[in-house]
Amino acid sequence: MAELPKRYDPKAVEPKWYQRWLDNRDFVANPESSKPPFSIVMPPPNITGMLTLGHVLNDTIQDILARRARMQGFEVLWLPGMDHAGIGTQTAVEKYLRRTENKTRHDLGREEFLRRVLEWQDKHGGIIIEQLKRLGCSCDWSRQRYTLDDAYAAAVQRVFVELYDKGLIYRGRRMINWDPAAQTAVSDEEVISKAQKGYLYFVRYEIVEEPGNFLEIATTRPETIMADTAMAFHPGDKRYLNLLGKHVWRPLAREKIPIITDEAIDPEFGTGILKVTPAHDTLDFEIGERHNLAIIDLLTPAGRVNCPAVPELHGLERFEARKKAAELLQERGLLAKAEPYENNIGFSDRSDVPIEPRLSEQWFLRYPKTKEALAVVRDHLIRFFPAHWEKVYAQWLENIRDWCISRQVWWGHRIPAWYRKEKSETCEIYVGLEPPPDPENWIQDEDTVDTWFSSWLWAYEIMDPQTRKKFYPTSVLVTGPDIIFFWVARMIIAGLEFKPGKSSEIGDNIPFHHVFFTSIIRDSQGRKMSKSLGNSPDPLELIDKYGADGLRFGLMRIAPTGQDIRFDERQIEEGRNFATKLWNVARFRQMHGPSDAAPQIDAQALSIFGVEVLVRLNETIDAIDSAYREYHFNLVAQHLYSFVWSDYCDWFVEAVKTDIFSEDETKKKSALAAMDLVLSATLRLLHPFMPHLTEEIWSLLALGRGSIQFEAPPEKFAFDGVANVVERRQLVSAIYETVQAGRNLRSASKLPSNRKIRFILRTNNKSISEQIPTLSRLLNSEELTLNPSYTASPGTPVAITPLGELFLAVSAGDQVRERERLDKEIARIDEEARTVAAKLQNSAFVERAPAAVVEEHRRRLNDLNAQLTKLKQAREALN
């Protein structure tokens, strides 16, 4: 057995074990196994992405679940992969091309551009997979998938064609969200509203039928005036009723436009008149449809004004055009005023530029199975953790609108649709897996599908049939709540619609049984981690500094459920410190001879401290079990932390040093056996959180024959033949309390920690005598004597303990200091006693509270009074 170095060195240990696990194919799932299945599909990171703390959090949680399941005897599949991230990757490569070659993708052409993306992907892609390996993730890398794998891509096409054939996918000209920077349509979910400061412009339109009279409207977008095709007010708005049917002159690109009424107008807003611009606003578009208004599109895809009729504005970028239009109106005396104004604007999640509502020909999906998708979550066939996300999910599904799935992007899954070349009124569409039989007459749609239209098949399409049969539906999905609509909801719909399960039963087709929503990690100031802020620590650096296990444990300990996490590197430091603590206490065990892989606890020889630590171990096992059931990883970590550090290291190990250093072989053996049992159990409980460290200690102490990875979680200790557990625990806690009182005495008497001092315990309790060496050790005293009739000289510091009165023998007692100390102590206890007594005098409390609670109060009061009497005696002696 190799001697353990003083400090644990994760840099050497972690890669060693990870490589060994890979070599042993420990993470490879066997679909033919007779063990029950446990499966997780990894939310695929972007292929060109880098590991962020968000990934660390999510993937550590998945790893914990996978490793725990493996120990529990499940056949575990944790299936990893990557996402091609259509818009994101394309934008990155376009940026690169512009910088290096000053070219756009159109300069290169589709084929060449895609070749460049592949080149870029080969160079920068997949780094994150290596980073996940450094974190210790136990994924089945042999099954790693990519959303652009041939088989996967084929499935995406198949699904498109199937839904088209069912009439659920259709092509239509509708208002969509246009991202002028990426120059593509995006879905409603990709639009995030943000407050933006601007102006509310009050513009005067001359009434055609009443020259010299003007109608005033309020708008935030004067640059769209040229596309106005009506003016509208609410039918109930009496102010303007006389204008109905009349016209106004459009002030820019002068034209006569009608004045109409529409229920959608809010009479309270601005002047109560809306300029209707059907091409550039969703509400206006709807009004236009109701009134058959013309649609004038005056913005180019890049967001520039296209209006030769107004040369001052033609060609200007939309926000410059806004300023310029206001100036033009001002010059012509048509701008009544411009008020500073803040409103919410939809921004593109991707490009962070304002979305342009735009009329466009796109592909849409009418969602199938929305009712069923609601039902499976409502009826808990799928359970969400934390459960409150169920409501958010339901709200989305209840208000669901058709999904715009086409993207004007080249990188991705191309839409399998072709249009007949010769122009005709009704364009003929062909949708199929294969190109049409006479391809020369057809032209394929240039667009690709929304990346999420490929990801929604992820839960099953990454499994081969045999794997799917064993492992689908998956056990649990771990992901961030920010993609509950993008991904979680759509995967549920996909499962219900495409029925990839082994039967057509709903329960066999849902993609997962549980969904655990992780937290979002923020920086210490509560801001979201982002590249541009530079507030996102590099997890690889953290791994270098603290070890993967330290990072994992530290992060898990602060990971609350359903709330944001404020990241603080000090928490990671604690994780590392905990690893060192565990390492050292294992080292301590190793110094006293070889461990026993199957420690036998001799019920007769088991010390009271052994009883105590084993009870606490049992309690910890229970607490951890129930924390896991609710996915409360922070609680699991916290219980392990305090059990190891406090119960085991601070108390048990310190207490049983008496036995370990004693000549009594029975006692020594018993103490070491208890240590082995606790260490073995603790390591197994900790392994999912700190896989490398626990494997290393497991192996160095030879606590098992094979890898800890497949060891069953610890059973609770049975206490067969162990007598008087309750009484013995009471004794232990009395001893620990006495120790603390004694240490307090030392400290209050200002005696340095290293000064050896003498204590006298005055008690009639003879049975305590065999614990004197341990008490003495824990008190770091030179001598502790039992003396039932000790008479202390006045000024001797004393503490009233459950074991009796503990005196601190100091040669020259500082009477003044001791007097003060006693006064404080008396006051403290007196106050508590009064509180308890008051409660007991409350007849309502005595009658209605549970008997045990009342009894507890009575006992406490008696204790306090006894202490008071003794302390007062000691105080008397000082006068």
Add this chain to the structure above:
RNA sequence: GCGCGGUUAGCUCAGUGGUAGAGCACUACCUUGACACGGUAGGGGUCAGAGGUUCGAACCCUCUAUCGCGCACCA
């Protein structure tokens, strides 16, 4: 406007009806036979506020304030 979540020690957070907790930070003492990435002791909180239910409320109910998030609106 609708909905969700938070507000507990200087900081990060536990705590679902019975004497307010942990870690960090702080103060004092200590290199004692696993560990200074450590040990011991200590200071520090009218649990956001107000009302209610209850013998008893950080916890349950109502309202208010405040922060964050989602949806809707956004002329």
